Amino acid sequence: MRYLLVEDNDQLANAVLDRLTLDGHVVDRAPDLGTADDFIATTEYDMILLDIMLPDGDGRQFLQAHRTAQRNTPVIVLTARSEVSDRVSVLDLGADDYIVKPFDFSELEARCRAVQRRRSGGASNLHKYGDVVFDPLACTLTVNGREVRLRNRELRLFEIFIAAPDQVFSKSKLVDRLFSYDVDASENAIEVYVGRLRKHLEGAQAQIVTVRGLGYRLSLS
Amino acid sequence: MRYLLVEDNDQLANAVLDRLTLDGHVVDRAPDLGTADDFIATTEYDMILLDIMLPDGDGRQFLQAHRTAQRNTPVIVLTARSEVSDRVSVLDLGADDYIVKPFDFSELEARCRAVQRRRSGGASNLHKYGDVVFDPLACTLTVNGREVRLRNRELRLFEIFIAAPDQVFSKSKLVDRLFSYDVDASENAIEVYVGRLRKHLEGAQAQIVTVRGLGYRLSLS
DNA sequence: CCCAAGCTGACACAAACCTGACACGGAGCA
DNA sequence: TGCTCCGTGTCAGGTTTGTGTCAGCTTGGG
Known part of the structure; x- marks a missing residue:
C-alpha cells in the first residue's frame, strides 16, 4: 500500500512514517499542500493522511479540490481536539474518516483498514x-x-x-x-x-x- | 439473523454454513425442497439462500410458491454460471438478489447485508x-x-x-x-x-x- | 552459580462512566 | 405576548475500573 502523509509537524510525521513503513507500506511525506499537490500529480496513492492546519493553507481546501477533481483516493483527516467542529464538516467535504490527535498508532491502522474494507465492498473481517x-x-x-x-x-x-x-x-x-x-x-x-x-x-x-x-x-x- | 440454506452440494453447503455461523448467525440447512418446506413451516427466517437445481425439483417452484403464499422473507438465489438466462427470471419470480457460483463468501455476506438494508428501508420493518x-x-x-x-x-x-x-x-x-x-x-x-x-x-x-x-x-x- | 530477562500480585491514580438536577428553547395555546 | 409543556443537552459530583508501575520472584543461558 502506498500512503501520502500530509503533515507539517516533523515529530508526528516521522512517527507515523516509521510505523507505516514498519508495516510494510510505502509512505511519501509532504510537509505542506504545495508538495502534496506535486506528489498527487505524479503518483497514485492508496490512501491519503491529511492534516488540517498546514503552513500554506487549510487541508480542507485540498480535500475539496481533491473531490471536485473526481479523484477518489480515500482520505483520512488528522485533526486536533480543538478543531472539534471541523471533524464533521470534514466528512462532508468527502473525507472517509478522521482521527483525533494524539492518537494511538494501532487506532490509525485500524481506521486505515476499516476505510479500505469499506471501499472494497465491506467484507467482514474475522x-x-x-x-x-x-x-x-x-x-x-x-x-x-x-x-x-x-x-x-x-x-x-x-x-x-x-x-x-x-x-x-x-x-x-x-x-x-x-x-x-x-x-x-x-x-x-x-x-x-x-x-x-x-x-x-x-x-x-x-x-x-x-x-x-x-x-x-x-x-x- | 437466522438463515435457511437450501443447497444439495455438501461441500458448498458446509462452507457457507461455517462462514455464516462464524459471523454469529444461526443457519439451518435443507438439502432439498421437501426439507426446506418443513423448515419454513416451523421457523421464521430472516433470509433464505436458495439453490436452483435440487434433487427433488426446481428452486424456482419453491420461490414462486413462497411468494404466492405472501411470505416475504428475503431470498437470495445461488445460481451456476450456465444458468445465465435464469438469473433474470429468478428476480421476476420475487428473488431479492442472485449470486453466481462460484462466489466469494465476502460477496455473499455483502449481498445479504445489502438485501437486508434494502428491506429495512422499505415498508414494514420491525x-x-x-x-x-x-x-x-x-x-x-x-x-x-x-x-x-x-x-x-x-x-x-x-x-x-x-x-x-x-x-x-x-x-x-x-x-x-x-x-x-x-x-x-x-x-x-x-x-x-x-x-x-x-x-x-x-x-x-x-x-x-x-x-x-x-x-x-x-x-x- | 550468577546475572539478565521475564513474570506477576498488588496498588494507586486518572480516565471513563453514570446520574440526578437543571437550564434552555421550541411548540402549542390562550 | 406570556405561559406552560416537553424534549434536549450540559453540568457537577460520585462511582467504577482500566491501566501502568513497582517490587520481589522465577527462569534460563552461559
Whole structure:
C-alpha cells in the first residue's frame, strides 16, 4: 500500500512514517499542500493522511479540490481536539474518516483498514487462528466457543499478534504500536499485558510464546 | 439473523454454513425442497439462500410458491454460471438478489447485508432482537409485552444499535451519526441517552452494555 | 552459580462512566 | 405576548475500573 502523509509537524510525521513503513507500506511525506499537490500529480496513492492546519493553507481546501477533481483516493483527516467542529464538516467535504490527535498508532491502522474494507465492498473481517476467533467489530475474542471479554489495551495488543501470527514482535515495537507518540510506557507494561492475555487464552491452542531476548509471538501449541 | 440454506452440494453447503455461523448467525440447512418446506413451516427466517437445481425439483417452484403464499422473507438465489438466462427470471419470480457460483463468501455476506438494508428501508420493518421489538415507524419499543414510546433522539440511537447488534460503536461515532453537522454535542450526551434507553430496556434480555474505553454495544444478557 | 530477562500480585491514580438536577428553547395555546 | 409543556443537552459530583508501575520472584543461558 502506498500512503501520502500530509503533515507539517516533523515529530508526528516521522512517527507515523516509521510505523507505516514498519508495516510494510510505502509512505511519501509532504510537509505542506504545495508538495502534496506535486506528489498527487505524479503518483497514485492508496490512501491519503491529511492534516488540517498546514503552513500554506487549510487541508480542507485540498480535500475539496481533491473531490471536485473526481479523484477518489480515500482520505483520512488528522485533526486536533480543538478543531472539534471541523471533524464533521470534514466528512462532508468527502473525507472517509478522521482521527483525533494524539492518537494511538494501532487506532490509525485500524481506521486505515476499516476505510479500505469499506471501499472494497465491506467484507467482514474475522481473524481466525487455531481455535480463537477475533472480531474487531464486536471487539470480542472467542476461544473455542467461550467468549472472552477483553479490555481496550488487551484487545489492541491481541490485534497486532493475530494480524501476523508466528511473527516475533519486540517489546519496543509493541510499545510503539500500542501507545500514542506522546506517551512513553515502559516495556514492562507489555510484559504485564502479555500476562493478562495469556490468562484469557488459557486452554486455547493459540498461545503467546516468549522468544527470549527478541520478543513475543503468537503461535499454535 | 437466522438463515435457511437450501443447497444439495455438501461441500458448498458446509462452507457457507461455517462462514455464516462464524459471523454469529444461526443457519439451518435443507438439502432439498421437501426439507426446506418443513423448515419454513416451523421457523421464521430472516433470509433464505436458495439453490436452483435440487434433487427433488426446481428452486424456482419453491420461490414462486413462497411468494404466492405472501411470505416475504428475503431470498437470495445461488445460481451456476450456465444458468445465465435464469438469473433474470429468478428476480421476476420475487428473488431479492442472485449470486453466481462460484462466489466469494465476502460477496455473499455483502449481498445479504445489502438485501437486508434494502428491506429495512422499505415498508414494514420491525426489528426484533431477543425479547424486544422495535418499530421505527411507530416510534415504539416493545419489551416483552410492555410498549414504550421513544423520543426522537432515543429512537435514532436505538436504531443504530439494533441495525448491528453486538457491534461496538464508539461515542464519537455515535455523536457523528446522531447529530447534524452544525450541532456539536458532547459525548456525555451519548452517555445520557444510553442511560435513558437503559431505563426503557429494564427487564429485557437485550441490553446496552458499555465496553469501557471503546463504546457501547447492544447484546443479549 | 550468577546475572539478565521475564513474570506477576498488588496498588494507586486518572480516565471513563453514570446520574440526578437543571437550564434552555421550541411548540402549542390562550 | 406570556405561559406552560416537553424534549434536549450540559453540568457537577460520585462511582467504577482500566491501566501502568513497582517490587520481589522465577527462569534460563552461559
